[in-house]
Amino acid sequence: MRRFLRDNGLTLGFGTLFLGALIGQAFAGHADMNNKRLSNDLDAVGLGDYLTSSDFAVDVSENWQSEYLQFFLFVMATIWLIQRGSPESKRPSEVGLESDEKQRVGKHTRPDSPAWARAGGWRTALFSTSLGLTMGGLFLLCWLAQFVAGRAAHNGEQLSSFQDPLGAGEYLISADFWNRSLQNWQSEFLAIASMAILSVYLRQRGSPESKPVGAAHTVTEESG
Structure with missing residues (x-):
């Protein structure tokens, strides 16, 4: 234990x-x-x-969806985008999906590699993007939950004020739905950008999210 x-x-x-x-x-x-x-x-x-209640559900789901969006975009964007000097970024020479040898797939697998990494075909292709697909799927599910709960909560307020409730299409383009979404998204994007650039120049000894204390500012990907 x-x-x-x-x-x-x-x-x-x-x-x-x-x-x-x-x-x-x-x-x-x-x-x-x-x-x-x-x-x-x-x-x-x-x-x-x-x-x-829908009030509790929408408050929870709107935060969950923004967090999963953050990780989905970070996982996918770091395939192609770099930040020189950041341990959160790949080296400039490794931009893209990388070679089979680098990714240890197919004939380049090791004895302890996952079975689907050596299987080839659709199984290796699916496993190769399973993290991004899962994060993206969780984001969409949580965003859908936010939409359903948010509409119910908003319509509850509408009815209590003797106003007409909104249909699904009306709520989808409403200020309430997009305000709930965007106020969370902007904070997640700011956090990612801040971590990427601050980790170039600042250190946290012992953390894999930081470069070694003595590493040069220009060193990329290396963690300590």
């Missing part, structure tokens, strides 16, 4: 932080909703009702 915890510490650590933050958001969001309801002379709702 101790070895399992050590070998999976990064996933387990951030998984624990995720659950803690999600639980905290649930209680904070519940309190915030009830404060707003009471100020409008409405009855408070229970925690269970809040957790199954």
Whole structure:
């Protein structure tokens, strides 16, 4: 068990932080909703009702979709785009999909290589882009969840104000939907750009996201 915890510490650590933050958001969001309801002379709702509400669902899903979008774009963009001097970037000479030898596929696989890396054909092609496809698929699923929950929450506000609810097509082009999406997207794009350029000149000893402390600013890809 101790070895399992050590070998999976990064996933387990951030998984624990995720659950803690999600639980905290649930209680904070519940309190915030009830404060707003009471100020409008409405009855408070229970925690269970809040957790199954469109308000909670849209708040969660709009953050999830932006995070998966960040990783999807970062995984795909770093195939072709570089930042000289950043450990987050490939070397300029390695731009593109790289050779089979570099990627250890086909006849270049090793004894411990995944089976689909040596299988060839559609299986190797699919496995070769499985990370990008998965991240992109998770983004689309979360964005769809945001759309469904966001429309329900928005229409709830419309009805409470005695206004007509919006159809799916109307909500898709509404300011509410795109405001929820873009306010998260811009922060993710800023974070990626900041990490790419700051890691050229700044260091964090012992982190694989940083170059070695003594590495030259122009060194690209090397991590410490």
